[in-house]
Amino acid sequence: MAIPEQATAQVITAEDLLRMPNDGLRYELIRGELRKMSPAGYKHGRVVINVTTPLDQYVRAHNLGVVFAAETGFKLASNPDHVRAPDVAFIRRERVEQSGEVEGYWPGAPDLAVEVVSPGDSYTEVEDKVFDWLEAGTRMVIVVNPRKRAVTIYRSLTDVVVLAENDMLEGGDMVPGWTIPVKDLFA
Numbered sequence: 001m002a003i004p005e006q007a008t009a010q011v012i013t014a015e016d017l018l019r020m021p022n023d024g025l026r027y028e029l030i031r032g033e034l035r036k037m038s039p040a041g042y043k044h045g046r047v048v049i050n051v052t053t054p055l056d057q058y059v060r061a062h063n064l065g066v067v068f069a070a071e072t073g074f075k076l077a078s079n080p081d082h083v084r085a086p087d088v089a090f091i092r093r094e095r096v097e098q099s100g101e102v103e104g105y106w107p108g109a110p111d112l113a114v115e116v117v118s119p120g121d122s123y124t125e126v127e128d129k130v131f132d133w134l135e136a137g138t139r140m141v142i143v144v145n146p147r148k149r150a151v152t153i154y155r156s157l158t159d160v161v162v163l164a165e166n167d168m169l170e171g172g173d174m175v176p177g178w179t180i181p182v183k184d185l186f187a
Contacts, residue, residue: 012033025038026070032081043119047146048114050185051087059090072086074106076135089114090111108137111139114144169181
C-alpha cells in the first residue's frame with residue numbers, strides 16, 4: 001500500500017497501517033489519521049534501551065509477562081481506528097495467556113506504557129499520549145524526560161508522582177519488585 005499524500009483527507013484503518021511498506025519512519029494512527037514520527041535520536045534511543053533492558057530482564061526472570069519494543073502497535077479503538085506505539089510496553093502474563101498468539105497489533109492497551117520525551121515533542125503531544133493510554137485502560141504510564149532528568153508516573157489523571165534523578169523508579173503492583181535508580185535511565 002502506498003503512503004497517502006494527504007493522510008488527513010483519507011481515513012486509514014489499522015489494517016492499512018499494518019500493510020504499509022517500511023519507509024524507515026514510524027507511524028501511529030490517531031483516530032483514523034496517519035501521523036508520521038521521525039526516527040529516534042541518539043539520546044532518546046539510549047534512554048529507551050536503559051529502560052527496556054533491565055525491565056525485560058526482570059520480567060523474564062520472574063515470568064511476569066512480556067515487554068515490547070518501540071515499534072509495537074496497540075490498537076486502542078476502532079471506527080476510526082486508533083493505534084499508538086509507546087517507547088516501551090509491558091503486558092502481564094495472565095493477559096498474554098488469555099489472548100494467545102496475536103496477529104497484527106495488540107488488541108487494547110498495555111498494562112504499562114513508557115514514553116520517552118524526544119527533543120521535538122511538545123508538552124501537548126506527550127500529554128495526549130498519556131491521556132490516550134490511561135483512557136484505553138493502561139494501568140501505569142511512565143514519562144521519562146531526559147532534558148529535565150526526571151520521571152513522571154501516572155496511574156490516573158489525579159494519581160501522578162514526579163521523581164527526580166536521585167529517586168528510585170519502582171514497578172509497584174504492575175511489575176512487583178522491579179526497581180531502577182532514575183539516574184541510571186540517563187547513563
